[in-house]
Amino acid sequence: MSREGVERAILRVLRVLGLFFFVFIAGFPFYWMILSSFKSLQEILLRPWDLGLGKGSIDFRAYYEVLFEHGFLQYISNSVYVSILTVLLTLTLATLGGYAVTRLRFRGQAFMSYSILIIYMFPAIVLVIPLYVIFSRVGLRDSVSVLILVYLAQTLPVALYMLRSYFQKLPVEIEYAGLTDGCSRLGVIWRIVLPLSAPALASVALYTFMIAWNEFLFAFMFLDTPEKFTLSRGVVQLAGSVHLSKQLVMAASVMVSIPILLVFLLFERYLVRGLTAGAMKG
Amino acid sequence: MLDREQQRTFLEKEARFAFWLLIPTFTVVAALIVFPVVWNLWLSIKPVALADLRGGSLFNLNLTFDNFRKVFADAEFFSILKTTLIYTIVGSGLSVFLGLLSALLVHGEFPGRSLFRGLFISPYIAPVVAVTFTWSFILDPQLGVVNWFAISKGLLSQPIPFLSQRSWELHLWGIAIRIPLALTSVILFEGWRYFPFAFLFILARLQGIPEELYRAAAVDGASPLQRFRHITLPQLSPVLSVLFLFRFIWTINKFDDIFLLTRGQAGTKVMTIKVYDYAFGEFNIGASSAVAMVLFVVLTCFLFVYFRWMSKEE
Numbered sequence: 001m002s003r004e005g006v007e008r009a010i011l012r013v014l015r016v017l018g019l020f021f022f023v024f025i026a027g028f029p030f031y032w033m034i035l036s037s038f039k040s041l042q043e044i045l046l047r048p049w050d051l052g053l054g055k056g057s058i059d060f061r062a063y064y065e066v067l068f069e070h071g072f073l074q075y076i077s078n079s080v081y082v083s084i085l086t087v088l089l090t091l092t093l094a095t096l097g098g099y100a101v102t103r104l105r106f107r108g109q110a111f112m113s114y115s116i117l118i119i120y121m122f123p124a125i126v127l128v129i130p131l132y133v134i135f136s137r138v139g140l141r142d143s144v145s146v147l148i149l150v151y152l153a154q155t156l157p158v159a160l161y162m163l164r165s166y167f168q169k170l171p172v173e174i175e176y177a178g179l180t181d182g183c184s185r186l187g188v189i190w191r192i193v194l195p196l197s198a199p200a201l202a203s204v205a206l207y208t209f210m211i212a213w214n215e216f217l218f219a220f221m222f223l224d225t226p227e228k229f230t231l232s233r234g235v236v237q238l239a240g241s242v243h244l245s246k247q248l249v250m251a252a253s254v255m256v257s258i259p260i261l262l263v264f265l266l267f268e269r270y271l272v273r274g275l276t277a278g279a280m281k282g
Numbered sequence: 283m284l285d286r287e288q289q290r291t292f293l294e295k296e297a298r299f300a301f302w303l304l305i306p307t308f309t310v311v312a313a314l315i316v317f318p319v320v321w322n323l324w325l326s327i328k329p330v331a332l333a334d335l336r337g338g339s340l341f342n343l344n345l346t347f348d349n350f351r352k353v354f355a356d357a358e359f360f361s362i363l364k365t366t367l368i369y370t371i372v373g374s375g376l377s378v379f380l381g382l383l384s385a386l387l388v389h390g391e392f393p394g395r396s397l398f399r400g401l402f403i404s405p406y407i408a409p410v411v412a413v414t415f416t417w418s419f420i421l422d423p424q425l426g427v428v429n430w431f432a433i434s435k436g437l438l439s440q441p442i443p444f445l446s447q448r449s450w451e452l453h454l455w456g457i458a459i460r461i462p463l464a465l466t467s468v469i470l471f472e473g474w475r476y477f478p479f480a481f482l483f484i485l486a487r488l489q490g491i492p493e494e495l496y497r498a499a500a501v502d503g504a505s506p507l508q509r510f511r512h513i514t515l516p517q518l519s520p521v522l523s524v525l526f527l528f529r530f531i532w533t534i535n536k537f538d539d540i541f542l543l544t545r546g547q548a549g550t551k552v553m554t555i556k557v558y559d560y561a562f563g564e565f566n567i568g569a570s571s572a573v574a575m576v577l578f579v580v581l582t583c584f585l586f587v588y589f590r591w592m593s594k595e596e
């Protein structure tokens with residue numbers, strides 16, 4: 001056999017093995033998370049190695065307990081509220097800012113568009129301490145609104161940057177036509193720029209939703225009152241309070257993961273674009 | 283045609299409008315990002331404890347290097363620095379490497395490709411609390427499936443505490459190798475969680491390599507491996523080095539993952555954890571800010587070396 005043929009055959013085998021490997025490492029933790037959430041405490045303690053469910057029994061008790069006895073019903077609604085509000089605010093402010101940076105002439109334009117990305121250089125833990133101290137001092141720390149503001153600050157620079165690079169590709173002529181026809185600038189943004197930017201807005205919305213939904217550190221440091229907990233904060237609380245009942249922690253983990261994974265699968269195209277654009281220009 | 287005067291008022295109006303459009307963003311970012319950073323810089327050269335933050339002494343000009351002296355005198359400081367660098371470099375490298383492998387596997391047309399792609403990205407999309415708790419459970423010495431499985435199959439005689447033991451001796455053909463166990467686990471987690479990020483970029487880049495290059499090479503008799511070595515790799519090398527840069531910056535700044543997996547115990551204490559420990563363990567805000575500054579300097583040095591090296595490559 002030729003060298004070409006031998007290498008091809010070997011590579012084909014390696015590809016199948018490699019795919020198996022990655023499917024296993026990427027999928028197994030999620031499989032285990034879901035599986036364990038349907039087990040009972042006895043099964044967790046007595047047969048930890050069971051790869052399937054014993055005697056075909058699916059136990060929903062963990063979900064019931066987490067939702068109704070550990071307050072997760074409330075956490076879900078808090079997380080939804082925080083994430084959606086963050087998305088709406090980010091979209092609004094980033095659209096206005098992105099438009100200003102691309103279409104309007106003013107001093108410090110270049111500075112505004114690049115300096116915002118310096119946020120990448122600073123770890124969240126460095127930001128969290130001063131904010132913790134200040135907000136504690138003015139008595140605003142344990143508040144969902146402050147949390148939303150913090151998330152806004154985390155997502156806005158990237159969102160603005162993403163929208164900016166999209167706006168730059170939009171034809172200016174239509175906007176000029178709108179302006180000459182007597183549209184105000186805001187009217188142009190609302191009637192012309194926004195409808196044309198739907199795909200970019202979708203990417204930004206998904207990216208922002210993911211950041212806000214998944215965020216752990218600020219929620220962990222800022223929120224004290226259980227009624228205000230987001231899901232991530234709630235999972236940490238739960239994991240600290242139940243020691244052996246791993247099925248509860250896994251059920252909670254499923255609840256916090258499923259919405260974001262679903263959203264992601266439904267809108268994969270936009271999210272992938274959002275992630276890649278969010279990290280690099282162009 | 284507008285005359286000069288009209289044009290000037292028009293420009294002024296435009297600039298004023300831009301100002302109003304940007305002011306909300308600017309305020310939020312200044313208050314919640316720029317301010318904390320400046321504050322850190324200020325407090326790192328001030329003698330200040332958490333309790334002092336109530337008084338007005340914050341604005342006195344009694345500057346000091348005590349905080350830095352304390353930080354450098356700390357017996358663990360250099361081991362923390364070392365851990366941070368190992369964690370960051372190996373973790374970033376691993377995630378880029380796994381991203382490259384997975385992208386090469388998924389590249390090309392075959393049935394179920396988008397399913398694979400979706401599955402491969404999941405570790406990166408899922409919330410950090412969910413995946414850290416799941417891995418802690420899987421690796422748990424008492425209840426974890428890995429240890430149970432290995433013991434029931436006779437591969438291990440006793441469970442390995444992957445996330446809570448500093449080092450572990452691996453016996454291979456009579457040679458004992460000491461492995462920094464918890465640190466290795468945390469680095470592997472890092473590779474697992476962030477390879478999808480590299481995967482996405484590399485996959486996009488792979489699709490951008492012109493087909494003609496491969497065809498021409500095949501005509502010239504280059505085998506698949508040679509084509510990979512001489513076409514794919516050189517085409518990918520810019521994106522690979524940018525990915526490593528991004529992962530390096532994010533990993534060195536990462537706090538959540540290690541905090542949730544080990545709380546910085548068992549030889550996994552990195553600088554971000556130390557920032558937290560000083561602030562909330564010892565209530566020493568000054569020292570905490572000083573560590574944050576050291577972290578920032580380390581990162582800046584890395585960027586400097588990186589860009590010097592990059593410009594030499596070109």
